[in-house]
Amino acid sequence: MFDILSEDSRGFAISMDLLLALIPLTLVLGFVAADMDNILYQMEDTVFRGATDRAASDAVSTLVTTSGDPVNWETTGVANVVGLAQYDTSKGAPVEGTIDPVKLAAVTDSQIQSIIGPNYHYYMNITTLNQTNTPVTIKLMGNASYPNAKDVVKVERVVLSSKFxxxxxxxxxxxxxxxxxxxxxxxxxxxxxxxxxxxxxxxxxxxxxxxxxxxxxxxxxxxxxxxxxxxxxxxxxxxxxxxxxxxxxxxxxxxxxxxxxxxxxxxxxxxxxxxxxxxxxxITSDTVKLKPSTFDLYLWLS
Structure with missing residues (x-):
């Protein structure tokens, strides 16, 4: 009859099992440590891109769904916050998604910059959607060098716009x-x-x-x-x-x-x-009619 393993033998076997189990974990930790800089960089990049996404989305929402504060800032010349949506005086509310040409003509670069914050560059492009004729550019603002920038976020909305x-x-x-x-x-x-x-x-x-x-x-x-x-x-x-x-x-x-x-x-x-x-x-019927247009905002870290 075989002898049962002694207490020392059993202890040795358990130690070997633990050692073998720790080897893969040690290798994984080693790989993680070796690549830690890259992991941290990717995490940081994700955080910054997420913040840029939110900043761009919030800015576009403010511009196309609100008329600003005060709502007639384009006339008074004083704006706490600019918004580009037409204001319906009969309803006392903005017409969300309909761009006011007068507000669009009055808005300045510094007013747009105040919405997106000092940490970003921006480029804004409003162009008519036209499947039969050449699209017409309604408004261009900001830094046009975005094709050469890194990690550019683009937010697009379809709005109604006209020249007058x-x-x-x-x-x-x-x-x-x-x-x-x-x-x-x-x-x-x-x-x-x-x-x-x-x-x-x-x-x-x-x-x-x-x-x-x-x-x-x-x-x-x-x-x-x-x-x-x-x-x-x-x-x-x-x-x-x-x-x-x-x-x-x-x-x-x-x-x-x-x-x-x-x-x-x-x-x-x-x-x-x-x-x-x-x-x-x-002043023609073409320049006063509201047309479906793309409202594109590009945003990237300065």
Missing amino acids: KVVTSLIQQIRFTGGGKTYTTSPFQTSYTSTNSYDYWILLANNQGFTAATVSVNNNVFSFNSANMGTPQKINSTFLTTNSTIPNQYFNNTVTFNGTGSFPSSIDLYIVQTPKNTGASE
Whole structure:
């Protein structure tokens, strides 16, 4: 009968088992220690990239979904935070995803930089989405060297944008049926400050059959005929409702349309707000219509 292992033999066997078990663990720890610098670098890179992702996403959300603080910062020239979304005064809320051309024209590099913070470079590109014609660039801002930068984060949103802002309109509503019908738009608002910063225009577009028309702004009449029907007319700022003693207070302006032509005729009416010194030839149905556009923000560490 075989002798049972002595206590010493059993202890030796257990020690050998432990030693054999520790060898792989020792090798793993050795590999980890040898590659620790690379692991730490990758962890650091992941942390920084995650922070950049969040900064870019937060900046885009602020710009395209809010109108800023105050909401009329583009008129007052003072902004605690800039936002580019159009502000619906009737609802008292921003129109998320619809870019206000006036805000877009007014925003500065330093205001964008204040949103993303001092640790980043940025590049912003807003371009129309157009499958049939060449896309039109609406706005470029920031550092265009992003193709040469490292670890660039890109956030893209689809928004609505236009070159100029329509403050009120009658689209696919005006029809000539043989009578003297008067069409009235929803009121548009102006302030003393806004009329000193921007011009307001009457644009008649997509005319089908009208030979003459009159547009009244606060009972000030503008006449159109077959020769100038497609030419925008600037509204004299004195015709608009303002108050110099409360320059930032907005007031309503009323617009009516009457026209004559063959039956059936149709036409679209726009009241357009533009920066000062904008030429009449720049104001067309193409430059005032909202179009789907890409809003791209590139962000990288400075």
